[in-house]
Amino acid sequence: MKATEPLQVIDSKGGANGYDPGLSEEELLHCYRTMLKVRVFDETCLKLQRSGRIGFSIPNEGIEATQVGAATAMRKTDWLFASYRDFGMALYHGIQPVDMMHNMFGNAADNSRGRQMPVHFTFLEPIRFVSISSPIGTHLPHAVGAAFAAKRRGEDTVAFVSFGDGGTSSLGFHSAMNFAGVWKAPVVFLCQNNGWAISCPSEDQTASESYAIKGKAYGVPGVIVDGNDLLAVRKAVLEAAERARAGGGPTLIECKTFRMGGHSTSDDPTKYIPKEVFDAWRKKDPILRFEKYLKACGLWKKADRARIEGELREEISEAARTAEAVGPPPLETIFSDVYAELPKHLRAQGQAAFDLARRKGDAMAGDGEFPL
Amino acid sequence: MKATEPLQVIDSKGGANGYDPGLSEEELLHCYRTMLKVRVFDETCLKLQRSGRIGFSIPNEGIEATQVGAATAMRKTDWLFASYRDFGMALYHGIQPVDMMHNMFGNAADNSRGRQMPVHFTFLEPIRFVSISSPIGTHLPHAVGAAFAAKRRGEDTVAFVSFGDGGTSSLGFHSAMNFAGVWKAPVVFLCQNNGWAISCPSEDQTASESYAIKGKAYGVPGVIVDGNDLLAVRKAVLEAAERARAGGGPTLIECKTFRMGGHSTSDDPTKYIPKEVFDAWRKKDPILRFEKYLKACGLWKKADRARIEGELREEISEAARTAEAVGPPPLETIFSDVYAELPKHLRAQGQAAFDLARRKGDAMAGDGEFPL
């Protein structure tokens, strides 16, 4: 890939190069708090996973500014088609850690009723955080369709869709970008380029100069942003969202960043990423970068971080305890929500499962380990 | 789409702007004759279809230079993954009209054994003209894989793959271009941009500036060529092929042209293409354009065309008569070639079909009409 200079706002001293993000003090602090919340949620999940209390989790360390910067450009009436590595966007918009923890534990209170793996959230309120799908790229055309529908109704709603560098090779990327271009659909394509798709580096993924340039194939403007710079992300995403709302069509935004952890709790990245790469990116930590900006604005005192982290640790541990205490979903959740109405054959299958449990005792849970 | 100036060689007076195509007189005349052969083959098929002797055909009028110009850059050892609107490439390399007619009639002598629709040719000799598939775009990744295999063996073979403007929206285009870019595979992507995918114009297909620019998404250089200018097509394709042979990787070539007929014999293009468009393109006839060049080279006398067409009409009518006289494929061809060896269950099904025919008489052919 070419070393294109990405859009940057926050400089090494915490200055914003004259950019006014248009965020209140409260909002700026909310950004900061949300980034820390992502990190604490992550830490907590890692511990829960390592101690066998949940099965799986996805690390976000290093990506927080990409998530939160983008979230600041979204309205509650917008649609968010996120990937599994985006939950900072949900947290920014007020989705509660405990509701996320219900999913991590796959319990009866989970919106997905324990059907999905951990980190596959679904929320309708306070923002339409669309049920996450594991197959890579399939959600991109959904965003285009939802945006098309909004436009047809004359709403100024925008559909945001987030995916990784690997996701650009998927079929959904090709179809979605192409349809969005032709329809001038109000979509913002957020490519979270963290340089790796599990163990595959960008050289294995594409020979293009950048990910943003892929927009050329579809008549969709492309922008490259420093994904560790919260304000740069906000700037680019807000501009794209405003253009989309005004009927100007879609934009592809490539946020250059790096995940400091493994692909998931089942992955050991040191097997395929050189140590130097980690070291280099550690210096670009997005939270420290934003702290500098807050400091320059007079909004940050050193003590704040420890205090906020303390509060968050408490909140999120409490969320985990609450979720863990909720039991598994009841047996009938296997059979419901397949269709709007339960068809006869599913009623019969469910009945048979109940009968058997009564006659022969319950099924026993295995101890499957997740490798990915 | 932007009105980008395409690569042109032959000017309005038949000059070549100093370009030396490196083709002998004999080869130049062979180009001319092949273009006429395509047109005569087409005419003949149209008549056969209209009189109910074959079921279906695909018109090529207007596209002849794209096909034949590209064919001049191919070696017999190369691979050609063609579309249904490319058979001029086959004719240029010596594939016999009668062998094509066997397919048009779906008879016992057809290489596909009457299994495929008309215009779905398959040839191994004298050039690897790979069995045509109806699904759009699926053959593009095959070309990349074949090219990869050739490269792995250290051959300087090139895989040529031809497809339409509509084909660029297919999944195969995205995968193939991306893999070819990453692997620097020796592939030449020939996009025959005739402006329409059945009734869908390019505005419905993509918002990109051109089709060639789609290469940017994959790090694959793109070229736009006047597809009605045989020498321009040759120049671009030969350069791409030479670069590929030398290890320089793939190229995407967009040939701008127009089909003067319907999408197929089942289609009436006047329903969706304005008459003025036809009139404008009629003036750009690729055969007349090449005649001018031949004239300027002193290779063409007016009488030639009528004489050659006369010869070709005779040859191709004779081919049609020959093919029509061959009977349908035998019943066992339904069951063979599913696997290398006939599995037991297919042997049993075939046996049952024979038995039934013996006991109850033969099945009756319907009169299905093809709509597409």
Next chain:
Amino acid sequence: MSNLTLIQAVNDALHTTMQADPSVHVLGEDVGKKGGVFLATENLTNEFGEERCFNTPLSEDGIVGTAIGMAMNGLKPVAEIQFQDFIFPAFDQIVSEAAKLRYRSGGQYTAPLVIRTPYGGGIRGGLYHSQSGEAYFCHTPGLKVVIPSTPHDAKGLLISAIEDPDPVLFLEPKALYRAVKGEVPEGHYTVDLSTVREVRAGKDVTVFCYGAMVPVAEKAAEAAAAQGIDTRVIDLRTLLPLDEEAVLDAARSTGRVVVVHEAPRFCGFGAEISALIAEHAIEYMEAPVARVTGFDTPFPNTLEHHYLPDQRRVLDAIERVAHY
């Protein structure tokens, strides 16, 4: 009432729902000005504008994928796939997304779209314009699969499909598009999904069939009647969810069964019918459960009339099970 062909009935259903409900949108390759390659969408663009009935890029993945998004956000998309043979690029969207969205989101998000597509042989279309892929989809919980065989059902079932809260794959037997004509009520009416249709009563043998095999089975049943075999013909018409009770009742009523479809035999839809009977009605069976199907090969061109079950083959099976 008007006397319509099956494809006119499809067009009528689209017309009727588009008129009644502004959220209904039709999209697909060539569905606009041209009206679709079979003319199922003829005149819809004229009448309802390019915003309600429009061409898409050549990508079935995109057609279905964007239609899912539209359905999530309040529209009623009716996507056309030009031939069922070309639906496979959209297989992931159908199987992984449309069919599973309600389940995985606990009902928070749903995808009530309709995918219409012509299927089956009889037009000399060879491998890629003749396939019957219903079994690929019927193994997919969350999806509904519907196949009409008469103009009346085509309109009524399609309206039901469009009004259904779940994703429906609507397979149209292209061989019947213009081959059958029948009375079709004007305006709005529905035919319930998940009910079978008794085409012909009979007490000796039951033939289960659907789509273009229905008239074939009917003719075979008539020929059997001439030999004194009284044959019941059941048009399954909604394959998923199947009215299993109706199937088992019919099977039990005659104790002799023939299942007919165009698709290959192995793991075809007919296997499920046989399996249901083997599981729930075997004690009623007085003969083997026969299947008359396409062969386990790709679809040939010149010899398609040998490949497709015809009256001859169905009659032979009826005779076999009747005289077993």
Next chain:
Amino acid sequence: MSNLTLIQAVNDALHTTMQADPSVHVLGEDVGKKGGVFLATENLTNEFGEERCFNTPLSEDGIVGTAIGMAMNGLKPVAEIQFQDFIFPAFDQIVSEAAKLRYRSGGQYTAPLVIRTPYGGGIRGGLYHSQSGEAYFCHTPGLKVVIPSTPHDAKGLLISAIEDPDPVLFLEPKALYRAVKGEVPEGHYTVDLSTVREVRAGKDVTVFCYGAMVPVAEKAAEAAAAQGIDTRVIDLRTLLPLDEEAVLDAARSTGRVVVVHEAPRFCGFGAEISALIAEHAIEYMEAPVARVTGFDTPFPNTLEHHYLPDQRRVLDAIERVAHY
């Protein structure tokens, strides 16, 4: 002989064929340095170089599509799809291209590739890391579908698949990857495609199964034995082309049959087994043909142990058909 897990046996088969035949190439997501997410391709890049075992872009369509081209041009590609749940973007390439190339070209072009992919539940993978999609592929003439259940078979069948002249889908039961260990001969050997394996002899009931359901069926058979029901267990192992005679012989030998798989029941592979019996061996049946399968729903996460057939459910079915 070495004592290997199933996944080690897969790795051994790849290693053995790559060593013997320079045309064998392994490709897929993360198969290079990382050795695949399950480590099936561990060390192959180290040993044979990046040109023989390499990562691809994240596109299953591209993986299978380019592998077809490689196979057409003399290589022996072994493509890994990371999870069977993610094979659907390649469905068109598999069903429309790999399976039909020989037929449509009259044998002029062929695509002898192998697609390996882990399938099935038991790892808390929810909807998209647990599916058993074999039935989708078994309805596709031109393809072969193979599922091993022991380390010995995994190696021998995979070597056969790689040497086969036709495209083979090789589904690996991920729940057994490390759960079973067994003796595996060193070096080259093959297990014929299209033969079944008798896991256990028995004369009262026959259980047909494959993949991760084999040990479940075995345990249920042992439990049945304790009640005096002598149960024969057949591992089908090559689903397409199926050794139908062996299936029918086994069914006839006991007159009582249970079919077990993880996939949903409706139009699942089990239906074909039932249908074969209903068509060719119904007169031998002394009880209904029972199916024990996943439910007709997407695959759940927390409750997967209820979804997956277990010893309890299989035993219950054995008892039912034995005492019918």
